[in-house]
Amino acid sequence: MSTTSPARSKVRPAAVFSAVAAALSLPMALLVPLWITAGRMLFGIQGNLVVIFAATVGPLMAILMLLSAARITVAAARRPRFGAPLRTSFLLLGLWLAGGAFGFLVPDVGGEPGRDGSVMSALVGAEAAGFSAALANPVGILTLGLTAALLVVSVRDDRRA
Numbered sequence: 001m002s003t004t005s006p007a008r009s010k011v012r013p014a015a016v017f018s019a020v021a022a023a024l025s026l027p028m029a030l031l032v033p034l035w036i037t038a039g040r041m042l043f044g045i046q047g048n049l050v051v052i053f054a055a056t057v058g059p060l061m062a063i064l065m066l067l068s069a070a071r072i073t074v075a076a077a078r079r080p081r082f083g084a085p086l087r088t089s090f091l092l093l094g095l096w097l098a099g100g101a102f103g104f105l106v107p108d109v110g111g112e113p114g115r116d117g118s119v120m121s122a123l124v125g126a127e128a129a130g131f132s133a134a135l136a137n138p139v140g141i142l143t144l145g146l147t148a149a150l151l152v153v154s155v156r157d158d159r160r161a
Contacts, residue, residue, distance in 0.1 A: 018083030021092045022076035025084070028092070029065035032099035033058045036143070039103040043122040047108035061099075064147050071154040075161035088153055095146040102143045105136040 037058035038050055072084050072092070084092070107118040107129060118132040 014086055015081055015083060018086055018089045019076070019081070021089035022072055022082060022084040025069035025072045025092055026066070028096055029069040030062060032065065032096060032103075033061040035103040036061065036099055036106070040106070040108050040119055040122075043119050045108050045117055045119070045122055046112075047116045049106065049108040061144070061147055064151050065095075068147075068150045068154040071158040075154070075158045078161040085157055088150075088157055091146065091150050091153055095143065095150055098139060098143040098146055102136065102139045105132045105139055107133045107136060 037053040040046065041050060072088060076082050076084050083089070104119045107116070107121070109116045117126065117129050118136070120132040121127075121129040
């Protein structure tokens with residue numbers, strides 16, 4: 001008696017990436033704004049921007065990212081294989097990288113002496129503070145732009161699923 005095993009479906013890297021991106025979208029929707037708002041505190045930097053970001057940018061990004069992540073997760077669950085569309089997955093990855101870079105670069109001032117600067121200047125040295133400040137604005141704008149784009153794309157993806 002001959003038995004044949006069922007055909008195994010080949011797991012593609014793109015499918016794994018899409019599933020991981022969709023699964024991480026909710027926790028990252030909280031971690032990225034938290035990193036941008038208060039990540040500098042992990043490196044002993046605490047200035048006025050922590051409070052300002054906690055009242056403005058942090059909640060705004062958290063709300064927009066949570067709305068997007070909820071739509072992405074619901075749409076991913078409706079698909080035959082759990083996962084976000086590939087373009088949405090890359091958009092998520094880009095947003096996470098930009099948000100991580102922004103939290104790394106944004107300088108903070110107004111704290112106690114020796115407790116200002118950016119994560120980059122804390123790790124590399126005070127001479128990197130100018131470079132860090134110069135890059136923080138464009139990376140911050142990119143982060144907010146990607147957040148808005150993700151919300152639009154997640155609404156479209158949810159309607160298509």
